[in-house]
Amino acid sequence: MNTLYRSTRETASHTMTSSQAVLQGLTPDGGLFVPVTLPIADFDFEQLANMSYQEVAYEVLKLFFTDYTAEELHACIDAAYGDQFDDPAIAPVTKHGNQYYLELFHGPTIAFKDLALQILPHLMTTAVKKNHLESEIVILAATSGDTGKAAMAGFADVDQTKIIVFYPKDGVSAIQKQQMITQTGDNTNVVAINGNFDEAQTTVKQLLNDPQLRQRLADHQYQFSSANSINIGRLFPQVAYYVYTYAQLIHQGHIKNGDAVNFSVPTGNFGDILAGYYAKQLGTPIHKLVCASNRNNVLTDFFNTGTYDKNREFYLTSSPSMDILVSSNLERLIFYLTGEDSLATAQLMQDLQTKGSYTITPEMRANLADFWAGFVTENQDQDEIHHLNHAHHYTIDPHTAVASAVAKQYRNATKDQRPMVVVSTASPYKFPQAVLTAITGESTTVDGLTAVDQLHDLIQTPIPPTVTALRTAPVRHNRVAAVDKMGATIESILNLN
Numbered sequence: 001m002n003t004l005y006r007s008t009r010e011t012a013s014h015t016m017t018s019s020q021a022v023l024q025g026l027t028p029d030g031g032l033f034v035p036v037t038l039p040i041a042d043f044d045f046e047q048l049a050n051m052s053y054q055e056v057a058y059e060v061l062k063l064f065f066t067d068y069t070a071e072e073l074h075a076c077i078d079a080a081y082g083d084q085f086d087d088p089a090i091a092p093v094t095k096h097g098n099q100y101y102l103e104l105f106h107g108p109t110i111a112f113k114d115l116a117l118q119i120l121p122h123l124m125t126t127a128v129k130k131n132h133l134e135s136e137i138v139i140l141a142a143t144s145g146d147t148g149k150a151a152m153a154g155f156a157d158v159d160q161t162k163i164i165v166f167y168p169k170d171g172v173s174a175i176q177k178q179q180m181i182t183q184t185g186d187n188t189n190v191v192a193i194n195g196n197f198d199e200a201q202t203t204v205k206q207l208l209n210d211p212q213l214r215q216r217l218a219d220h221q222y223q224f225s226s227a228n229s230i231n232i233g234r235l236f237p238q239v240a241y242y243v244y245t246y247a248q249l250i251h252q253g254h255i256k257n258g259d260a261v262n263f264s265v266p267t268g269n270f271g272d273i274l275a276g277y278y279a280k281q282l283g284t285p286i287h288k289l290v291c292a293s294n295r296n297n298v299l300t301d302f303f304n305t306g307t308y309d310k311n312r313e314f315y316l317t318s319s320p321s322m323d324i325l326v327s328s329n330l331e332r333l334i335f336y337l338t339g340e341d342s343l344a345t346a347q348l349m350q351d352l353q354t355k356g357s358y359t360i361t362p363e364m365r366a367n368l369a370d371f372w373a374g375f376v377t378e379n380q381d382q383d384e385i386h387h388l389n390h391a392h393h394y395t396i397d398p399h400t401a402v403a404s405a406v407a408k409q410y411r412n413a414t415k416d417q418r419p420m421v422v423v424s425t426a427s428p429y430k431f432p433q434a435v436l437t438a439i440t441g442e443s444t445t446v447d448g449l450t451a452v453d454q455l456h457d458l459i460q461t462p463i464p465p466t467v468t469a470l471r472t473a474p475v476r477h478n479r480v481a482a483v484d485k486m487g488a489t490i491e492s493i494l495n496l497n
């Protein structure tokens with residue numbers, strides 16, 4: 001079956017192939033790409049149980065990326081999920097206490113975004129060739145720390161691509177800054193901005209849509225693209241680890257084929273958990289998807305009241321990748337809740353834009369039964385890290401702790417005894433100060449790499465090679481620019497003058 005893509009905000013008269021949608025990112029009307037009809041999967045989990053991560057990924061990706069040949073998809077998958085991961089299982093499933101932990105942090109930047117950003121560049125460059133484009137792709141990204149680094153790690157030295165990442169000079173952690181300025185790859189460019197993340201982000205969006213700049217790029221055989229989490233080339237590869245986890249639970253003898261399980265997902269932009277929703281639609285026996293938030297609990301309120309309201313205070317927490325007020329991928333869920341009604345979806349998104357809030361109908365709320373939502377405070381988050389470390393000798397990061405704690409809230413509230421899989425999105429070594437504080441009960445002021453050593457002394461698990469490498473990696477990037485010089489900086493990097 002051929003899977004074509006349409007916008008969430010327009011009737012299905014305009015469609016695109018998957019490779020075109022990967023290149024476009026966003027639809028021309030500002031909506032998000034969704035399949036015109038959901039692919040029909042015929043998963044044989046007994047068979048999948050004996051497959052590698054790469055083999056399962058192929059079974060999933062071939063449903064969504066139907067204009068790629070089998071050879072092309074295999075090449076993308078092999079390039080993405082190889083020995084840049086420090087565990088051959090790619091996404092190992094472990095058990096601690098009465099919960100399972102799906103570890104998605106064994107890639108080059110030790111956070112789950114690697115599962116999507118290692119494959120996106122290959123899906124993109126393959127799409128360029130398939131669509132007979134001559135130009136080279138230029139990825140622009142603004143980052144508050146994690147995404148830009150993961151995107152660079154994915155695009156580094158990928159043929160026919162360049163990547164330019166802007167980060168706020170004083171707005172990222174010491175480790176994140178070190179990761180950024182030591183980035184390897186002849187096609188990677190890093191620019192520190194004398195400004196904050198919002199300014200960097202807003203300017204990148206303007207530049208991506210600047211017709212004059214786009215034309216100047218085209219004259220030099222370049223075209224912009226973006227690597228943000230709404231691209232289907234990031235979203236659908238994430239479906240694979242839900243399917244893989246279910247198959248692995250059978251393989252490890254924890255469940256029988258057909259038994260339903262739950263997933264608890266630490267949520268920010270709603271990409272990860274939405275991939276779980278697609279896995280369920282494809283027939284993976286998932287009972288509930290638990291949407292776990294930190295103090296920025298706009299999604300908890302949405303699931304429990306039917307009103308999404310971003311007019312609220314914004315908090316900085318120890319799980320920064322979930323500090324978000326507008327979850328952009330939620331638009332795709334809204335589209336399904338309306339019964340794939342693009343007019344109704346566009347209206348709600350319009351309300352969000354103009355009023356900062358919207359309320360869904362009772363009929364739409366009735367379709368939310370696949371989800372359960374909860375949030376934790378900073379103290380509860382620390383307690384969860386502390387508890388797992390002391391009771392089970394397992395150490396989790398502050399994002400994973402949100403999902404782990406909310407999973408327990410779910411069990412207490414519902415008495416549901418089905419197996420619960422906590423999606424573990426970052427290594428504890430990525431947030432060593434917060435984890436040290438949680439375990440010891442004392443706040444720490446040491447720098448990032450010292451905290452890594454202290455954490456290692458305490459928990460004794462291997463320090464990821466990418467963290468060790470930071471100690472000696474040479475600095476490769478020292479560009480600094482004012483916000484209003486970001487466009488000129490791009491022209492200079494690309495030699496457009």
Ligand SMILES: *Cc1c(COP(=O)(O)O)cnc(C)c1O
Nearest residue numbers: 267268269270271272321425426
């Ligand atoms: C991005 C991120 C999340 C949130 O994932 P979404 O897909 O944006 O919901 C959670 N944890 C970590 C460590 C992340 O980097």
